[in-house]
Amino acid sequence: MHTVQIAHxxxxxxxxxAVVDVSFDVERGEIFGLLGPNGAGKTTTIRMMLDIxxxxxxxxxxxxxxxxxxxxxxxxxxxxxxxxxxxLPLERCLLYLASLKGQPPAAVQERLTGYLERFDLAAxxxxxxxxxxxxxxxxxxxxxxxxxxPELVIIDEPFTALDPINTQLVKDVMRELRAQGTTxxxxxxxxxxxxxxxxxxxxxxxxxxxxxxxxDEIRRRxxxxxxxxxxxxxLPSLAGVIESVPHNGAxxxxxADETGPQDILSDLxxxxxxxxxxxxxxxxxxxxxxxxxxxx
Amino acid sequence: xxKLARIASHExxxxxxxxxxxxxLLSVPLIIALNVxxxxxxxSRENDDSPVGYVDRSGLFADPAPVPxxxxxxxxxxxxxxxxxxxxxxxxxxxxxxxxxxxxRYPGNRDATLYYLDEPGGGTIRQLLDFVxxxxxxxxxxxxxxxxxxxxxxxxxRSLDARHEVPGDGPNFGIIMPMLIGFAFLFLLLMNASYLMxxxxxxxxxxxxxxxxxxxxxxxxxxxKVLGTVAVGLTQxxxxxxxxxTAVVVARSAGVEWFQNLTLDWQLILTAVxxxxxxxxxxxxxxxxxxxxxxxxxxxxxTGSIFFILHVVPLYLAxxxxxxxxxxxxxVFSFLPFTALLTIILRNxxxxxxxxxxxxxxxxxxxxxxxxxxxxxxxxxLGMLQYGQRLDWRKLxxxxxx
Numbered sequence: 081m082h083t084v085q086i087a088h089x090x091x092x093x094x095x096x097x098a099v100v101d102v103s104f105d106v107e108r109g110e111i112f113g114l115l116g117p118n119g120a121g122k123t124t125t126i127r128m129m130l131d132i133x134x135x136x137x138x139x140x141x142x143x144x145x146x147x148x149x150x151x152x153x154x155x156x157x158x159x160x161x162x163x164x165x166x167x168l169p170l171e172r173c174l175l176y177l178a179s180l181k182g183q184p185p186a187a188v189q190e191r192l193t194g195y196l197e198r199f200d201l202a203a204x205x206x207x208x209x210x211x212x213x214x215x216x217x218x219x220x221x222x223x224x225x226x227x228x229x230p231e232l233v234i235i236d237e238p239f240t241a242l243d244p245i246n247t248q249l250v251k252d253v254m255r256e257l258r259a260q261g262t263t264x265x266x267x268x269x270x271x272x273x274x275x276x277x278x279x280x281x282x283x284x285x286x287x288x289x290x291x292x293x294x295x296d297e298i299r300r301r302x303x304x305x306x307x308x309x310x311x312x313x314x315l316p317s318l319a320g321v322i323e324s325v326p327h328n329g330a331x332x333x334x335x336a337d338e339t340g341p342q343d344i345l346s347d348l349x350x351x352x353x354x355x356x357x358x359x360x361x362x363x364x365x366x367x368x369x370x371x372x373x374x375x376x
Numbered sequence: 377x378x379k380l381a382r383i384a385s386h387e388x389x390x391x392x393x394x395x396x397x398x399x400x401l402l403s404v405p406l407i408i409a410l411n412v413x414x415x416x417x418x419x420s421r422e423n424d425d426s427p428v429g430y431v432d433r434s435g436l437f438a439d440p441a442p443v444p445x446x447x448x449x450x451x452x453x454x455x456x457x458x459x460x461x462x463x464x465x466x467x468x469x470x471x472x473x474x475x476x477x478x479x480x481r482y483p484g485n486r487d488a489t490l491y492y493l494d495e496p497g498g499g500t501i502r503q504l505l506d507f508v509x510x511x512x513x514x515x516x517x518x519x520x521x522x523x524x525x526x527x528x529x530x531x532x533x534r535s536l537d538a539r540h541e542v543p544g545d546g547p548n549f550g551i552i553m554p555m556l557i558g559f560a561f562l563f564l565l566l567m568n569a570s571y572l573m574x575x576x577x578x579x580x581x582x583x584x585x586x587x588x589x590x591x592x593x594x595x596x597x598x599x600x601k602v603l604g605t606v607a608v609g610l611t612q613x614x615x616x617x618x619x620x621x622t623a624v625v626v627a628r629s630a631g632v633e634w635f636q637n638l639t640l641d642w643q644l645i646l647t648a649v650x651x652x653x654x655x656x657x658x659x660x661x662x663x664x665x666x667x668x669x670x671x672x673x674x675x676x677x678x679t680g681s682i683f684f685i686l687h688v689v690p691l692y693l694a695x696x697x698x699x700x701x702x703x704x705x706x707x708v709f710s711f712l713p714f715t716a717l718l719t720i721i722l723r724n725x726x727x728x729x730x731x732x733x734x735x736x737x738x739x740x741x742x743x744x745x746x747x748x749x750x751x752x753x754x755x756x757x758l759g760m761l762q763y764g765q766r767l768d769w770r771k772l773x774x775x776x777x778x
């Protein structure tokens with residue numbers, strides 16, 4: 081079952097067309113990455129999903145139908161322009177915002193205490209939000225997004241301002257939520273986090289969806305005709321190699337069209353080269369991102 | 377608890393438990409108490425209860441009758457002197473505070489002379505005039521003399537149904553109480569208008585707005601904020617009323633004349649409260665809507681003042697509303713938003729507004745308030761989509777949701 085189904089949505093503001101034609105589905109219990117360069121239309125798409133903006137065209141189905149008031153309690157949203165009530169003590173602020181998600185403070189208190197301890201914020205629960213560091217406020221935002229146990233989490237740049245330890249903590253929490261069946265839609269620029277976490281992605285550029293599918297499938301789609309080779313000593317001259325460049329402690333050999341990876345491996349063995357590493361060069365998401373956006 | 381109630385409760389607690397609220401709350405009664413205190417102090421300085429002398433050359437005051445004194449004022453002694461020199465000596469020695477020389481041809485030319493070292497206060501002058509007037513009418517029945525001195529030229533005004541009466545010496549505190557309630561609502565509105573117009577500014581500034589609108593509807597958010605703010609205003613009003621009641625009790629026990637024989641007309645007071653509440657809610661919602669659709673604080677304040685002026689239009693037409701309370705215009709004004717509260721209060725001073733008009737007006741004010749809350753919610757929703765552009769008023773009243 082699709083938790084989110086977006087079909088050909090479009091939105092313009094005056095003469096600016098923020099989203100032209102975007103379609104994608106998010107399946108239940110997956111972490112979905114929404115990617116795109118700045119101004120591509122990611123935030124507008126999310127806002128249309130959440131009924132903050134009405135689309136000019138296309139359809140949005142969320143949790144099985146159009147967005148309505150009842151569904152707001154089943155969704156956790158951490159927007160790009162995030163914020164909490166700066167003058168309220170942290171715990172009171174989180175309890176109030178949870179109460180607006182239909183969670184009475186008494187019912188949510190125990191869960192909140194657990195999250196505050198896990199995110200190392202328990203000692204700061206009585207401090208005003210404005211007295212917390214950016215990283216602490218970011219963690220508080222994440223707690224606010226998931227405290228009411230939503231079925232769908234929409235989270236924009238979750239790792240901003242977090243140190244490596246807290247980044248890992250957030251990733252662990254996201255994986256746990258996925259394991260519990262929560263659907264997560266994550267918008268981020270941090271490609272290595274997407275590679276680590278996401279099951280599927282959508283790349284938006286200039287208001288259009290330009291790349292959509294599972295990470296493995298996309299990587300296969302963008303496989304270059306190249307191999308990565310690491311060997312003892314220098315590599316001899318190899319037939320069918322048109323370019324050789326260093327790449328992460330190995331050499332990336334770009335092959336001529338008529339040459340296959342097996343040909344190169346056979347040649348290396350035949351020449352008595354002691355091969356330490358030989359693999360098909362898989363493009364990183366960063367490389368795919370740059371390539372796709374540059375092609376548009 | 378309903379989400380709207382949670383927002384209202386949050387808004388209320390956030391404002392009431394602030395030091396600035398306490399300062400505002402106490403400053404109004406303190407300023408009033410200070411003004412009243414200064415007034416009483418100046419009045420007490422004016423009142424000198426030492427005797428007043430008189431030199432009677434007309435013979436009209438040979439056997440003066442004691443003059444009845446109205447209210448709580450202490451009666452002054454009037455001492456006769458045979459010669460002006462004796463009176464002057466008594467004045468110089470401080471035995472009397474002033475003396476009046478009544479010439480032989482008085483009252484023909486109505487020309488008497490008052491001598492004093494320090495100008496006597498208003499209370500002394502009033503009693504002196506009463507003394508002269510009362511004794512000039514000594515040959516008439518005492519009832520006539522009393523009416524001339526104590527009641528004076530005042531006209532008692534009674535409504536046709538005899539339910540309301542304003543004494544000749546002016547209304548006392550009980551009579552003006554409904555007007556005070558009406559003005560208290562306007563005062564509250566004036567005090568809270570700028571806050572109402574910026575009801576969602578904090579959420580816009582601290583970026584919680586998107587989290588909020590994905591948790592509650594725009595209407596719940598705006599209605600909750602308006603109701604919370606209205607509750608804050610009513611807390612202020614209730615506190616002031618408490619201070620006022622305490623002051624009245626103290627003033628009554630201290631014998632202040634204005635607070636004696638209070639005739640509280642509960643029907644009028646309830647009418648003022650019943651119309652004041654929805655009128656306040658209505659205008660609060662309108663002010664919030666203005667804040668949601670205008671693009672700057674300056675613009676919202678300018679627009680807000682126009683709506684505030686509409687509230688006080690009945691004051692400019694007070695002559696008509698009081699003089700012809702049941703004419704067409706006063707009746708129409710009694711049903712309109714903004715004008716109903718003061719119009720009905722003013723009409724009720726010398727007449728009785730029919731009960732059906734009060735009931736219909738109350739129902740209409742309630743409807744206006746609900747409609748204004750709806751418009752404010754819609755204004756906020758549309759305002760969010762406008763990206764700082766000016767919102768077309770026509771879009772606000774379109775029924776179809778955008």
